[in-house]
Amino acid sequence: MVIGILGVQGAVREHQEMLQALDVDTVIVKSATDLETIDGLVLPGGESTTMRRLIDRYDLFDLLCEKVGTLPMFGTCAGMILLATELSQGTAHLKGIPMTVRRNAFGRQVDSFETRLPIERIGSDIEAVFIRAPYVERIGEGVRVLATVSDAVVAVETDLHLACSFHPELTTDTRLHRYFIQKIKQRQTISV
Numbered sequence: 001m002v003i004g005i006l007g008v009q010g011a012v013r014e015h016q017e018m019l020q021a022l023d024v025d026t027v028i029v030k031s032a033t034d035l036e037t038i039d040g041l042v043l044p045g046g047e048s049t050t051m052r053r054l055i056d057r058y059d060l061f062d063l064l065c066e067k068v069g070t071l072p073m074f075g076t077c078a079g080m081i082l083l084a085t086e087l088s089q090g091t092a093h094l095k096g097i098p099m100t101v102r103r104n105a106f107g108r109q110v111d112s113f114e115t116r117l118p119i120e121r122i123g124s125d126i127e128a129v130f131i132r133a134p135y136v137e138r139i140g141e142g143v144r145v146l147a148t149v150s151d152a153v154v155a156v157e158t159d160l161h162l163a164c165s166f167h168p169e170l171t172t173d174t175r176l177h178r179y180f181i182q183k184i185k186q187r188q189t190i191s192v
Contacts, residue, residue: 001024001025001039001040001181001184001185001188002024002025002026002027002037002038002039003019003024003025003026003027003038003039003040003041003042003180003181003184004026004027004028004029004034004035004037004038004040004041004042005019005026005027005028005029005041005042005044006029006041006042006043006044006051006055006060006079007028007029007030008030008051008054008055008057008058008060009046009047009050009051009054010044010045010046010047010051010078010079011044011045011046011076011167011169011170012028012044014044014167014169014170015042015044015076015169015177016028018168018169018174018177019042019177021174022174022177022178022181024181029041029060030058030060031058031060032059032060032063035060035063035064035067035071038071039072039184039188040071040072040073040074040180040181040183040184041067041071041072041073041074042073042074042075042076042079042180043073043074043075043076043078043079043080043082043083044076044077044078044079044169045076045077045078045079045131045167045169046077046078047078048078048081048082048093048103051078051082052082052093055093061093064094065094065095068083068094068095068096068161069096069160070160071160072160072161072162072180072183072184072187073094073096073160073161073162074161074162074163074176074177074180075096075097075161075162075163075164076163076164076166076167076168076169077131077132077133077134077164077165077166077167079163080101080134080136080163080164080165081093081101081103081134082094083095083096083097083161083163084096084097084099084100084101084136085097085098085099085100085140086099086100086101086138087100087101087102087103088100088101088102088103088137089102089103090103096160096161097143097156097158097161097163098139098140098141098142098143098158099136099137099138099139099140099143099156099163100136100137100138101134101135101136101137102134102135102136102137103134104132104133104134105133105134105135105152105165106130106132106133106135106152106165109131109132112129112130112131112132112133113130114127114128114129114130115128115130115149116128117147117149117154117155118147119146119147119155119175119176120144120145120146120147121146121157121179122146122175122176122179123175126147126168126173126175126176127168127171127172127173128147128149128154128164128166128167128168128171129166129167129168129170129171130149130154130165130166130167131166131167133154133165133166134165135149135152135153135154135165136152136153136154136156136165137153139153139156142158142159143156143157143158144156144157144158146164147164149165152165154166157183160183160187162176162179162180162183164176
């Protein structure tokens with residue numbers, strides 16, 4: 001198995017280190033060729049507007065939009081924003097998960113926080129780091145809510161994708177990454 005990490009901006013190294021600690025081969029995705037060899041893609045946390053500009057600069061946007069229908073993707077923080085079919089402010093990007101996301105929903109940088117969350121299907125005490133985090137305002141068909149904070153939806157999945165408002169890669173807890181790996185394996189089993 002090879003998991004790509006979108007390498008244009010954000011917490012790329014942290015995701016790579018976590019996946020490598022789980023004995024998964026990784027590729028930093030910066031070109032169309034990089035997308036050809038991967039079984040799943042992590043869209044890391046970072047700054048979503050900057051990430052989109054760089055996706056366009058690297059000529060990856062159209063290909064990512066094409067792949068979002070078949071390639072398992074895991075979006076964290078800004079990655080969740082990139083996967084949304086609708087944003088409460090601004091234009092949606094990859095449109096992979098039927099949901100409306102609000103950017104910086106918990107406030108500014110000074111409002112960042114850490115907490116422990118129960119995440120359905122994954123664990124009861126997951127460490128979660130929220131930095132200028134989004135949350136999901138509405139979900140569409142086929143989207144399962146996995147976690148909330150004060151009634152705000154902060155983790156969701158579809159059969160293909162996984163997304164969270166927080167940064168699991170900034171902790172030592174590998175359970176979300178392990179869960180994404182399992183989603184890819186299940187997908188591979190179905191495809192065979």
